[in-house]
Amino acid sequence: MRNAWRVAVFDVIAPLAAIAALVYIGVALAWPLWWVSACSVLILLIVEGVIVNVVLARRDGVTVGTDDDGPGLRLAVTAIATAAIVAAVAVGYLKWTVPDRTLRADTDEVVGIASSIAEASATFTPASPTASIDRAAELMSPERAEAFKKEFATVARDLTKRNVSAQAETVSAGVEAIGPAAASVAVVLRGTQSTPGKPPDTAVLALRVTLSKVDGRWLVDDVSPIHSR
Secondary structure (H helix, E strand, O other): OHHHHHHHHHHHHHHHHHHHHHHHHHHHOOOOHHHHHHHHHHHHHHHHHHHHHHHHHHHHOOOOOOOOOOHHHHHHHHHHHHHHHHHHHHHHHHHHHHHHHHHHHHHHHHHHHHHHHHHHHOOEOOOOOOHHHHHHHHOEOHHHHHHHHHHHHHHHHHHHHOOOEEEEEEEEEEEEEEOOOEEEEEEEEEEEEEOOOOOOEEEEEEEEEEEEEEOOEEEEEEEEEOOOO
16 A cells, blocks of 8 residues: 555656646746757656656565665655646746736726716816816826826816816726737716806716826826717
């Protein structure tokens, strides 16, 4: 029973685990040419070691796992298999887990920014005509912020003159496309415009917000209406 356990662990499971780890690394790396070559050589060496072990077992009646005079060899086999598994876990974490977490974090961040700037761009108070525009500009790149303020300056003066106030809240927002350095988010708003002496006017607005990542920070490049077709 003791020998059967040692054969299973050192002669079967260890080489299979090492081969599986090498293949897993290849899958995680999308099989670059250099790893195809390295993996082929390493697996060939493992297979040759298994074949030699089988031959010695048939000739001498002992294997790496059952040879009481070879504890160092068993330690080496265990170390190699463990190193392969650790490398596979590290590569999988760096190639799959970290990018997935980054993508989820970026998605949440750009949706939040897009929702905030969309609401700010559709909100106006005559008593503080530039407050919402300034809040929106804080989320933009410096160049786009200046252009944005100029675009809304005339509108702000007109709304102030007519004592019109506007308020918007996000109904829904979703990512249209996202990459490591750019994103596009669609935002649907419910906007309410109020004028003294008139009933409030409510409308549904759809905006597209495009963003880019600069020095690790998402900034808004443009806010534009989504026209229905």
